[in-house]
Amino acid sequence: MAVGMVTDALWADIQPLLPVWKKSPKGGAPPADDRLCLEGILFVLRGGAAWRLVPMEFPSPTTCWRRLRDWTKLGVWPKLQQMLLQRLEDAQRINWLRAVIDSASVRALFGGAIPDPTRPTEANSVASVM
Numbered sequence: 001m002a003v004g005m006v007t008d009a010l011w012a013d014i015q016p017l018l019p020v021w022k023k024s025p026k027g028g029a030p031p032a033d034d035r036l037c038l039e040g041i042l043f044v045l046r047g048g049a050a051w052r053l054v055p056m057e058f059p060s061p062t063t064c065w066r067r068l069r070d071w072t073k074l075g076v077w078p079k080l081q082q083m084l085l086q087r088l089e090d091a092q093r094i095n096w097l098r099a100v101i102d103s104a105s106v107r108a109l110f111g112g113a114i115p116d117p118t119r120p121t122e123a124n125s126v127a128s129v130m
Contacts (some may be wrong), residue, residue, distance in 0.1 A: 005042050010087070011035055017080055018071070032059035032067070038080075040064035 006014070021031040040058035044051055051061040058064060071077040088094045 004039075005046070006035060006039055013083065014038070014080060017076055017083075019074055019076065032063045034067070037064050037067040041068050 015034070018034050021034075023030070036058050040054045040061070041064050043049065043054060043058065044064070051065050054061040054064055059067075068077060071080065085094070
């Protein structure tokens with residue numbers, strides 16, 4: 001069972017950061033549990049798994065992804081992520097020798113802030129004359 005990464009003590013600190021979901025006037029199913037969505041998000045982020053591999057004990061992969069999207073749009077996720085990383089750092093649970101940053105996480109800028117204009121090559125010049 002994959003559920004259980006978020007302890008009760010951690011959840012007590014996280015829950016006040018999260019928005020309160022209002023019932024839709026149109027009715028429908030209530031929103032999925034925030035704690036379970038967070039567990040599903042952490043499952044994907046911790047192991048680098050594809051969203052489709054989120055275990056059945058969590059809300060659907062789409063629901064977990066949408067919750068992450070919504071929290072990011074509302075500015076909640078950066079605060080939540082910072083708190084989680086700080087807790088891991090304080091507990092010395094981050095192995096910085098295994099940390100990886102790639103362009104999927106951090107935008108890679110090619111050519112600096114203001115790239116030089118592209119110069120035409122001889123082949124391009126000849127082709128434009130023909």
